[in-house]
Amino acid sequence: MRYFAGARAAAGVPEETAPSGLSLEDLAAHLTAAHGDRLGTVLKAASYLVDGVACHDRQQALPGGVTIDVLPPFAGG
Numbered sequence: 001m002r003y004f005a006g007a008r009a010a011a012g013v014p015e016e017t018a019p020s021g022l023s024l025e026d027l028a029a030h031l032t033a034a035h036g037d038r039l040g041t042v043l044k045a046a047s048y049l050v051d052g053v054a055c056h057d058r059q060q061a062l063p064g065g066v067t068i069d070v071l072p073p074f075a076g077g
Contacts, residue, residue, distance in 0.1 A: 006072040007046060010039040020064030024048055047071045
């Protein structure tokens with residue numbers, strides 16, 4: 001897992017290894033339990049890339065060995 005911007009601040013780490021075989025929904029619950037509700041709030045609004053490809057199905061189990069990027073909503077122009 002790699003965290004960017006507000007997700008990095010909420011997690012308190014730039015990256016970490018997460019359990020394999022979970023869906024994004026289950027992974028978000030696991031990470032919220034590990035890091036707290038602040039990260040949980042960010043994860044609910046975040047977009048996810050799995051090996052560089054946008055993942056919109058938060059129920060599908062993720063294969064092991066993939067890189068997951070957590071991208072919180074960005075503002076600016």
